[in-house]
Amino acid sequence: MILEYHKIDLPENRWTRTPDNFRRDLQRLWDRGYRLVALNDVLDGKIALPRGTTPVVLTFDDSSPGQFRYLDRQGEWRIDPDCAVGIIEDFARAHPGFGKSATFYVLPGADPPNRLFNQPDHATRKLAYLATQGYEIGNHTLWHANLSRYPEHVVKNQIASAQEWIQRHVPKYRPRTLALPMGAYPREVRWATQGGVNGTAYQHDAILMVAGGAAPSPFAKSFDPYRLPRIQAVEHDISTWLTYFERRPEDRFVSDGDPATVTIPAGTAAKTRQFPGVRVVERP
Numbered sequence: 001m002i003l004e005y006h007k008i009d010l011p012e013n014r015w016t017r018t019p020d021n022f023r024r025d026l027q028r029l030w031d032r033g034y035r036l037v038a039l040n041d042v043l044d045g046k047i048a049l050p051r052g053t054t055p056v057v058l059t060f061d062d063s064s065p066g067q068f069r070y071l072d073r074q075g076e077w078r079i080d081p082d083c084a085v086g087i088i089e090d091f092a093r094a095h096p097g098f099g100k101s102a103t104f105y106v107l108p109g110a111d112p113p114n115r116l117f118n119q120p121d122h123a124t125r126k127l128a129y130l131a132t133q134g135y136e137i138g139n140h141t142l143w144h145a146n147l148s149r150y151p152e153h154v155v156k157n158q159i160a161s162a163q164e165w166i167q168r169h170v171p172k173y174r175p176r177t178l179a180l181p182m183g184a185y186p187r188e189v190r191w192a193t194q195g196g197v198n199g200t201a202y203q204h205d206a207i208l209m210v211a212g213g214a215a216p217s218p219f220a221k222s223f224d225p226y227r228l229p230r231i232q233a234v235e236h237d238i239s240t241w242l243t244y245f246e247r248r249p250e251d252r253f254v255s256d257g258d259p260a261t262v263t264i265p266a267g268t269a270a271k272t273r274q275f276p277g278v279r280v281v282e283r284p
């Protein structure tokens, strides 16, 4: 599952998960044996989890304020314990082994409040924090452009500019993935996978959609990195998918505990995608 969050705020609605509900999501995942993994590691086939656990990826779109907020505590800037980053960090501390990763699809050039979490004085500190503390920054275009509507040069400019603006805060950081605003593909997918404008070259290893359900295992041939489905993190969809995997455990990715091997059902080798350094073992 690649979960897709938007606002973490009050009250709960279609595009908002409350801090308490987000905590409850993490608890439900933990209780059912899910562990956080970084999307880039999934793309690289590096799933280093204890035997019997299942990877889950968190993504946050649109850099709204409740995703990452600093509070002034008697002159000291602290991460708000009710923002997404604060909640993930507290949960990870209280549940060793859960992991601490998420990909933030930020909007560097959007209007407030969606411009880089809406605290301009802290934008650099936040992006640097994400880049160095186990999180990932992803491209979501400069200001949430619907890429299906524009010619090639505008599409490429939106994507390259977003990366350039991110790199003003974290020099040389390379966003490896792009989440399509509104799930809209440009006329040619390759415009979004790589390009260059005014000296800024981008290359994406994956493109994320806004819906589509659970993603295939990265070790499955059906895994298409340029069409990665996500599950919108609203009550109904989260509950539905958790229940689905309880009823269909054979569809769930369960770690064999060894990052150097992937264990597959006997007879399914032809459907398996290979990664250098990962040995495929057929379960008898």
Ligand SMILES: [Zn+2]
Binding pocket: 061, 062, 140, 144, 180, 181, 182
């Ligand atoms: Zn968005």
